[in-house]
Amino acid sequence: MSGYSQLLLGATAIEDKLQDGVPETIATLNKAKIKIWVLTGDKQETAVNIAYACNIFEDEMDGMFIVEGKNDETIRQELRDKMKPEALLESDPVNIYLTTKPQMSFRLPEEVPNGNYGLIINGCSLAYALEGNLELELLRTACMCKGVICCRMTPLQKAQVVELVKRYKKVVTLAIGDGANDVSMIKAAHIGVGISGQEGMQAMLNSDYAFSQFHYLQRLLLVHGRWSYNRMCKFLSYFFYKNFAFTLVHFWYAFFSGFSAQTVYDTWFITFYNLVYTCLPVLGLSLFDQDVNETWSLRFPELYDPGQHNLYFNKKEFVKCLMHGIYSSFVLFFIPMGTIYNSVRKDGKEISDYQSFSLIVQTALLWVVTMQIALDTTYWTIISHIFTWGSLGFYFCILFFLYSDGLCLMFPNVFQFLGVARNTLNLPQIWLSIVLSVVLCILPVIGYQFLKPLFWPANVDKIMDRIHQCTRPLLPLPKRTKLKHASTRRSAYAFSHKQGFGALITSGKTMKSKTFIISHLNCCIKSPNSCSWFSPV
Amino acid sequence: MTWSAAARGAHQPDNTAFTQQRLPAWQPLLSASIALPLFFCAGLAFIGLGLGLFYSSNGIKELEYDYTGTAGTGGCSACALADRGRAPPPPCSCAWHFSLAELFPGPVYLYYELTNFYQNNRRYSVSRDDAQLSGLPSALRHPANECAPYQRRASGLPIAPCGAIANSLFNDSFSLWHRRRAGGPYVEVPLDRTGIAWWTDCHVKFRNPPLVNGSLALAFHGTAPPPNWPRPVYALSPDPNNTGFVNQDFVVWMRTAALPTFRKLYARIRQGNYSAGLPRGSYVVNITYNYPVRAFGGRKLVVLSNISWMGGKNPFLGIAYLAVGSLCILVGFVMLVVYIRYQDQNDEDEDEE
Numbered sequence: 098m099s100g101y102s103q104l105l106l107g108a109t110a111i112e113d114k115l116q117d118g119v120p121e122t123i124a125t126l127n128k129a130k131i132k133i134w135v136l137t138g139d140k141q142e143t144a145v146n147i148a149y150a151c152n153i154f155e156d157e158m159d160g161m162f163i164v165e166g167k168n169d170e171t172i173r174q175e176l177r178d179k180m181k182p183e184a185l186l187e188s189d190p191v192n193i194y195l196t197t198k199p200q201m202s203f204r205l206p207e208e209v210p211n212g213n214y215g216l217i218i219n220g221c222s223l224a225y226a227l228e229g230n231l232e233l234e235l236l237r238t239a240c241m242c243k244g245v246i247c248c249r250m251t252p253l254q255k256a257q258v259v260e261l262v263k264r265y266k267k268v269v270t271l272a273i274g275d276g277a278n279d280v281s282m283i284k285a286a287h288i289g290v291g292i293s294g295q296e297g298m299q300a301m302l303n304s305d306y307a308f309s310q311f312h313y314l315q316r317l318l319l320v321h322g323r324w325s326y327n328r329m330c331k332f333l334s335y336f337f338y339k340n341f342a343f344t345l346v347h348f349w350y351a352f353f354s355g356f357s358a359q360t361v362y363d364t365w366f367i368t369f370y371n372l373v374y375t376c377l378p379v380l381g382l383s384l385f386d387q388d389v390n391e392t393w394s395l396r397f398p399e400l401y402d403p404g405q406h407n408l409y410f411n412k413k414e415f416v417k418c419l420m421h422g423i424y425s426s427f428v429l430f431f432i433p434m435g436t437i438y439n440s441v442r443k444d445g446k447e448i449s450d451y452q453s454f455s456l457i458v459q460t461a462l463l464w465v466v467t468m469q470i471a472l473d474t475t476y477w478t479i480i481s482h483i484f485t486w487g488s489l490g491f492y493f494c495i496l497f498f499l500y501s502d503g504l505c506l507m508f509p510n511v512f513q514f515l516g517v518a519r520n521t522l523n524l525p526q527i528w529l530s531i532v533l534s535v536v537l538c539i540l541p542v543i544g545y546q547f548l549k550p551l552f553w554p555a556n557v558d559k560i561m562d563r564i565h566q567c568t569r570p571l572l573p574l575p576k577r578t579k580l581k582h583a584s585t586r587r588s589a590y591a592f593s594h595k596q597g598f599g600a601l602i603t604s605g606k607t608m609k610s611k612t613f614i615i616s617h618l619n620c621c622i623k624s625p626n627s628c629s630w631f632s633p634v
Numbered sequence: 635m636t637w638s639a640a641a642r643g644a645h646q647p648d649n650t651a652f653t654q655q656r657l658p659a660w661q662p663l664l665s666a667s668i669a670l671p672l673f674f675c676a677g678l679a680f681i682g683l684g685l686g687l688f689y690s691s692n693g694i695k696e697l698e699y700d701y702t703g704t705a706g707t708g709g710c711s712a713c714a715l716a717d718r719g720r721a722p723p724p725p726c727s728c729a730w731h732f733s734l735a736e737l738f739p740g741p742v743y744l745y746y747e748l749t750n751f752y753q754n755n756r757r758y759s760v761s762r763d764d765a766q767l768s769g770l771p772s773a774l775r776h777p778a779n780e781c782a783p784y785q786r787r788a789s790g791l792p793i794a795p796c797g798a799i800a801n802s803l804f805n806d807s808f809s810l811w812h813r814r815r816a817g818g819p820y821v822e823v824p825l826d827r828t829g830i831a832w833w834t835d836c837h838v839k840f841r842n843p844p845l846v847n848g849s850l851a852l853a854f855h856g857t858a859p860p861p862n863w864p865r866p867v868y869a870l871s872p873d874p875n876n877t878g879f880v881n882q883d884f885v886v887w888m889r890t891a892a893l894p895t896f897r898k899l900y901a902r903i904r905q906g907n908y909s910a911g912l913p914r915g916s917y918v919v920n921i922t923y924n925y926p927v928r929a930f931g932g933r934k935l936v937v938l939s940n941i942s943w944m945g946g947k948n949p950f951l952g953i954a955y956l957a958v959g960s961l962c963i964l965v966g967f968v969m970l971v972v973y974i975r976y977q978d979q980n981d982e983d984e985d986e987e
Binding site: 359502 | 655657658659660661662663664666669672673676680683687741743745747752753754755756757758759763764765767768770778830831832834835838839886889890891892893894895896897898899902939941942943944945946948950951954955958962965969972973976
């Protein structure tokens with residue numbers, strides 16, 4: 098039945114516009130090596146047009162996989178269509194896993210494609226591709242593509258795709274959506290982002306982050322996410338270092354105290370060290386520190402790289418913290434020990450007593466860790482200054498209070514260090530030993546920070562150099578190369594003339610529990626009219 | 635739900651510099667122009683300081699004599715033989731003879747030094763009662779439990795002062811005699827036994843309990859001295875200002891040392907003819923050998939020393955500063971060379987681009 102001898106009365110159209118800034122956001126995220134997959138319930142034409150409109154697919158891409166098969170073999174063929182020959186060999190790790198199915202969890206190895214490809218798969222084919230052996234093939238092909246469009250997806254399939262990526266790849270997944278049909282995907286991913294908009298509050302209520310515009314995603318990731326990662330790594334490194342330096346002094350002291358577990362420090366210092374003296378500077382670092390400001394973070398998405406590769410705090414960095422802590426504790430013990438060994442004050446009286454030694458080591462330790470956090474802080478707000486130098490000053494205030502006559506005479510057995518601060522801190526040799534300890538602990542760090550970008554440059558170092566110089570001209574935009582296939586006029590509009598995905602739902606292929614399928618079988622038999630939609634499970 | 639750009643929404647966060655991470659800040663950068671001069675300046679400053687400290691330490695004169703007597707020779711070996719086992723050895727005296735060719739510039743201090751004596755052992759160092767030592771009447775007859783087993787005598791009397799630190803009080807004594815020329819008489823050098831402990835210790839931390847009827851002995855009625863002490867605490871010295879808990883020898887001993895080898899001040903030599911120092915001549919130190927150290931393999935030394943602005947003779951700081959200064963300059967040169975080569979390579983890369 099065609100439109101012959103019929104009068105066209107009119108046409109209706111529904112426009113679902115893209116939000117502002119979506120293509121630019123996706124281009125920026127691609128530069129940050131974040132892969133974008135589109136999981137939508139829309140039909141294929143709409144989804145492909147949207148993909149072209151927002152830079153997920155480009156006209157210059159080398160090829161396109163379209164997976165439309167209706168059974169396992171066809172889908173497998175389509176997935177392997179443009180793969181390298183080596184991927185089909187027996188020795189390939191993915192094939193080995195598929196044939197032997199070992200018990201331990203398998204991680205899909207990273208593979209580099211030889212061009213930019215795109216994958217389009219619809220919900221019906223996905224229902225076959227997400228089960229059994231095919232899921233790994235699907236994941237493998239999809240991960241080598243620049244952009245993946247999954248269209249006509251049910252909410253459950255969206256969650257299944259996210260879980261597939263999580264299970265076999267060592268990546269962090271973020272799902273962003275705005276409708277109630279995105280809720281399962283948002284909950285399945287590592288990070289769920291809900292966009293508050295026209296479609297109600299469901300996505301927002303189930304998400305970790307919620308905002309109103311898609312283009313805020315680039316600020317979330319490239320500015321705040323990156324800063325948060327840097328701050329967290331700096332915080333962890335510093336915290337481990339200061340506690341190693343603090344604690345390992347007792348290891349060295351054990352050799353000189355008959356291994357009797359005598360502490361080097363005053364018990365009040367041990368109580369207050371992590372609680373009062375060193376907590377505020379590191380809090381200031383974790384709240385305010387920025388390596389580059391937000392404009393540069395957005396301008397250079399490549400700065401996102403260290404977070405993706407876990408460069409700033411991993412086992413190697415932890416071992417470096419440990420080594421630095423051991424070295425610092427060595428310096429902090431032996432320099433004061435050498436200073437007071439068989440030595441006296443300038444009026445001949447005692448300086449090599451336990452309480453003076455304790456005070457010298459405490460003060461040297463606090464100066465060293467304060468200088469260390471001063472080196473770590475790259476963004477000095479007024480609050481950072483107050484926290485850092487204020488904590489050090491506060492230490493001296495509390496010191497004189499704890500060692501004062503009044504308090505010590507009120508509680509003689511609790512506060513035993515009467516007069517130590519007054520008698521010891523006015524001696525020049527004490528301050529000389531503290532200066533020596535600080536210099537011995539800090540100058541190697543400065544030397545290392547200076548030499549590391551020269552000997553072992555990381556990708557980010559070059560970008561940071563450019564940012565700091567601010568003189569070089571900006572990179573020109575990449576020229577558009579010759580088109581691989583004729584570009585048709587792309588628009589975000591598409592005509593709706595194919596059947597929807599009701600067939601997929603009623604087929605029962607997307608249902609999880611078998612009992613539901615069986616019950617559906619029963620009710621299907623009862624209504625013969627709809628049996629034509631049913632395909633055998 | 636519509637959003638309007640002009641009106642402030644209900645959930646819109648504050649747009650201040652503090653909440654939006656836009657606080658003005660100083661962003662220092664570690665560049666070559668900071669790091670390299672820092673290393674060189676630090677190196678030069680440290681070398682200068684190190685030379686000053688080393689020279690100053692070398693100017694201090696020190697004489698010491700190990701009088702444990704274990705070597706089998708020397709005056710005190712007889713006393714060492716008498717010191718066997720744990721029982722307090724019988725009183726014994728020995729002497730150390732030395733002569734000075736020139737003036738030993740003053741003020742001169744006399745120290746005793748012990749080795750292998752772990753005053754910093756944890757169990758030993760908590761064995762004291764500071765409340766009792768601060769003269770609180772309520773604590774005098776109720777020593778703390780940390781003092782055990784030196785808390786009460788077998789007779790049940792509380793020990794004052796309690797604890798292992800007080801019990802192990804050093805009880806050798808020294809006297810210094812000077813003979814200006816051979817054949818002449820020995821003249822005793824006056825040893826000032828006061829002013830050897832910290833002022834805050836003698837006058838604030840350690841106090842005698844309140845006198846009873848003007849007598850210190852009555853104030854300590856109902857307590858017993860520690861087991862190893864020959865005399866009770868109120869009879870430590872004939873000087874009434876220097877007896878009881880505030881006896882300066884006792885106070886010096888109670889300030890426990892940090893390391894197993896330590897020296898403590900015994901007396902100052904600053905009175906009369908000896909205020910400028912020890913003139914030349916021959917001297918003898920008469921030692922009353924009471925303290926048993928052979929049981930734990932320790933040694934006892936007597937030390938005469940003068941001091942400077944940085945204390946006694948201790949070349950450690952001078953040598954350390956010299957070493958660190960030289961290392962800084964060396965590392966600075968290495969860094970400079972590396973940096974220059976990196977700059978050259980960078981320029982080549984730029985030329986190629």
